Amino acid sequence: MVTTALAQTAAETAAEHTEIADSAHGAFPPFDPSTYLSQLIWLAVFFGLLYYLLSKMVLPRIATILEERHDRIADDLAEAEKLKRESDEAIAAYEQALAEARQRAHGIAQDARDKAKAEVEDERSKAEAELEEKLQAAEARIGEVRDKALAEVDAIAKETTEALVETLSGEAPADAEVGSAVSAAMNERR
Amino acid sequence: MASEAATHSDTVDPIHQFHINNLVDFGQIGHSTFAFTNSALFMAITVMLIVGFMMLSTRGRGLVPGRMQNVTEMFYEFTANMLREAAGSEGMRFFPFVFTLFSFILVANLIGMVPYFFTVTAHIVITGALALLVMAIVVGYGFSKHGFGFLKLFVPDEVPGLILPMIVAIEILSFISRPVSLSIRLFANMLAGHITLKVFAGFIISLSTFGVIGWAGAVLPFLMVVALTALEILVAVLQAYVFAILTCMYLNDALHPSH
Numbered sequence: 297m298v299t300t301a302l303a304q305t306a307a308e309t310a311a312e313h314t315e316i317a318d319s320a321h322g323a324f325p326p327f328d329p330s331t332y333l334s335q336l337i338w339l340a341v342f343f344g345l346l347y348y349l350l351s352k353m354v355l356p357r358i359a360t361i362l363e364e365r366h367d368r369i370a371d372d373l374a375e376a377e378k379l380k381r382e383s384d385e386a387i388a389a390y391e392q393a394l395a396e397a398r399q400r401a402h403g404i405a406q407d408a409r410d411k412a413k414a415e416v417e418d419e420r421s422k423a424e425a426e427l428e429e430k431l432q433a434a435e436a437r438i439g440e441v442r443d444k445a446l447a448e449v450d451a452i453a454k455e456t457t458e459a460l461v462e463t464l465s466g467e468a469p470a471d472a473e474v475g476s477a478v479s480a481a482m483n484e485r486r
Numbered sequence: 487m488a489s490e491a492a493t494h495s496d497t498v499d500p501i502h503q504f505h506i507n508n509l510v511d512f513g514q515i516g517h518s519t520f521a522f523t524n525s526a527l528f529m530a531i532t533v534m535l536i537v538g539f540m541m542l543s544t545r546g547r548g549l550v551p552g553r554m555q556n557v558t559e560m561f562y563e564f565t566a567n568m569l570r571e572a573a574g575s576e577g578m579r580f581f582p583f584v585f586t587l588f589s590f591i592l593v594a595n596l597i598g599m600v601p602y603f604f605t606v607t608a609h610i611v612i613t614g615a616l617a618l619l620v621m622a623i624v625v626g627y628g629f630s631k632h633g634f635g636f637l638k639l640f641v642p643d644e645v646p647g648l649i650l651p652m653i654v655a656i657e658i659l660s661f662i663s664r665p666v667s668l669s670i671r672l673f674a675n676m677l678a679g680h681i682t683l684k685v686f687a688g689f690i691i692s693l694s695t696f697g698v699i700g701w702a703g704a705v706l707p708f709l710m711v712v713a714l715t716a717l718e719i720l721v722a723v724l725q726a727y728v729f730a731i732l733t734c735m736y737l738n739d740a741l742h743p744s745h
Contacts, residue, residue, distance in 0.1 A: 325504040333518035338526035351582035
């Protein structure tokens with residue numbers, strides 16, 4: 297198929313491309329030297345133009361864009377780092393303030409508790425002292441009453457003894473005798 | 487796939503698409519014609535597409551790139567990384583050249599995939615000129631920077647004296663064959679791919695002249711053409727990449743001649 301095609305190409309080339317040099321007739325196009333000069337010249341022109349445009353315009357522009365982005369990212373990262381440090385500091389300051397406040401609150405509470413305790417203690421000791429006083433007063437009165445009662449018991453015992461002796465013997469005993477007998481009996485009972 | 491393709495509709499000629507047509511004739515230089523050809527036209531289109539797309543896409547100079555700007559930036563960074571990995575940061579002095587070469591071949595290859603468009607890189611004289619340009623830069627820069635030290639490229643270290651002449655001969659031979667393989671690889675890939683496409687497309691036309699049965703039969707070559715088109719787009723990109731990465735490696739030899 298290729299060989300017949302080549303033959304047709306040859307005929308066609310002869311018919312259509314009279315401007316191409318005679319020696320080129322029938323040649324396989326990539327191996328046709330008559331076209332080389334034009335191709336090389338235009339390759340030099342366009343490859344050179346492309347090189348010029350790329351190296352002067354396009355590549356510097358892309359490089360600038362990439363560099364700017366790189367710088368921007370680095371800047372943003374540095375900024376983020378700075379902000380993070382600041383926020384860390386703020387958090388630390390807040391924590392410290394919180395700790396201090398807690399400490400102070402604790403102190404205040406302790407003070408209040410101590411004061412309240414002291415007051416209560418005070419109150420209690422005062423109450424106790426009062427009670428003690430009252431207790432002593434009561435005891436003193438009890439003692440007094442008892443002494444008085446005891447003294448009266450003595451007198452009653454003497455009178456009773458006198459009356460008993462008078463009734464039994466018919467004569468009133470001497471006061472001193474009765475007194476000593478009663479106290480002796482009392483002492484025995486005790 | 488030149489414009490006169492319509493003048494012979496009876497048969498399909500797979501070679502016709504590679505014809506150089508003179509659009510504006512400037513006359514003779516020596517024994518050759520100098521003319522503005524279809525090849526030159528498509529080189530101009532290639533240049534305009536590259537510069538136009540890259541300038542338009544970066545027009546906003548967006549801090550956050552849009553889709554088009556992203557394409558340009560990715561291509562830029564891909565090329566830069568390729569060169570830096572192959573030739574080190576000193577190789578970045580050749581970045582505009584490598585970028586020009588890569589974008590030119592890539593866009594020329596891809597434009598060639600559009601039906602009726604001419605494929606600039608399917609001509610050996612173009613790929614040969616580009617390969618020789620690369621080698622001229624390698625040799626020129628190598629000698630200007632290292633002087634005769636550049637010749638150490640052909641003398642690997644730690645080779646026993648007996649086999650050294652043989653090794654040097656092989657190294658020189660491989661160096662000389664570089665521009666040949668570089669140019670023929672690109673040229674042959676583009677040429678063969680386009681011929682294959684055209685041949686299979688021709689089968690569709692030929693079969694469809696046999697009526698309904700022919701139409702049914704034409705489905706097979708049609709599917710083949712679809713698959714081949716995808717393959718050829720891959721080849722177009724891959725060959726441009728291969729040309730560019732080999733250029734980077736050869737430039738690395740010019741920068742660091744000792745093995």
